[in-house]
Amino acid sequence: MLTHWAAAIGVLGLLTVxxxxxxxxxxxxxxxxxxxxxxxxAGGIASGLLVWGALTAAGLAAVLAASPGAYLGVRLLGAGYLVFLGARTLWRHRRTVAVPVGAGTGSGSPWRTGLAANLLNPKIAVFYTGLLPTLAPPQLPAAWGMALLVLLHSALTLAWLGGYVLLLAKAGPVLQRPRVRGALTWVTGVVLIGFGVVVATSAG
Incomplete structure (x- = not known):
């Protein structure tokens, strides 16, 4: 059982990082x-994983993963949301260069932003209905095994993204430099749009 859990943690950890x-x-x-x-x-993103876990337990994620039309709809919504976030980031690029980090240039609830970004990722449904069950320990009832894996995935995601945020915070003096912050803001906007395009054009 320990070997099975080690393998599950390894797979989930790799997918997380x-x-x-x-x-x-x-x-x-x-x-x-x-x-x-x-x-x-990051908390909103981790919460999104818990929602996907609940949807998987209810069978709704499997329906989404098996329905080309439903999958396409969520995929396009998710792609559109990422492109929207990226375009808004680029649009505000000039302003953010001149404003210090943490000066309140974000808009909307950060938790809802993370939650929406995760819920509009249909690949989570495919992962939870396709790969996750194979990682569940056979010694436990299927529902309990899946629940533990979802909680583990959410915890790993929160820990990883939290650590990443702390690294960004430690780099605060560097990020305060207008050129550095401007370049990172521009790259982040482009990356978000790029992920949106990839999600939209992905075959599955």
Whole structure:
């Protein structure tokens, strides 16, 4: 059982640390409004994983993963949201260069931003209905095993993104430099748009 859990933690950990839209959304929030808002964004992302876990238990995630039309709809919504965030980041690029980190240039609830970004990622549904069940320990009832894995995935995500935010906070003096912050803001906007395009054009 310990070997099975070690393998599950390894797979979940690898999936967590691979850079993706979640990290880009957290970076955007950190540059716009500081580490506090970025941590709340990470909390929204972790909460989104718990929602996906509940949807999986209810069978709704499996329906989404098996329905090309529903999957396409959520995929396009998610892609549009990422492109919107990226475009807004680029639009505010000039302003954010001149405003210190944490000066309140973020807009909307950071927790809701993270939650929406995660819930509009249909690949989580595919992962939770396809790969996650294979990681569940056979010694436990399926529902309990899945619940523990979802909690573990959420905790790993929160810890990883939280650590990333702390690194950004330690780099605060460097990020305060207009050129550095401007370049990071621009790159973050482009990356968000790029992820949106990838999500929109992904075959599955």
């Amino acid at each position: 691979v850079p993706g839209p979640d990290m880009a959304v957290v970076t955007r929030r950190a540059l716009a409004a500081g580490p506090g808002d970025a941590l709340r964004t």
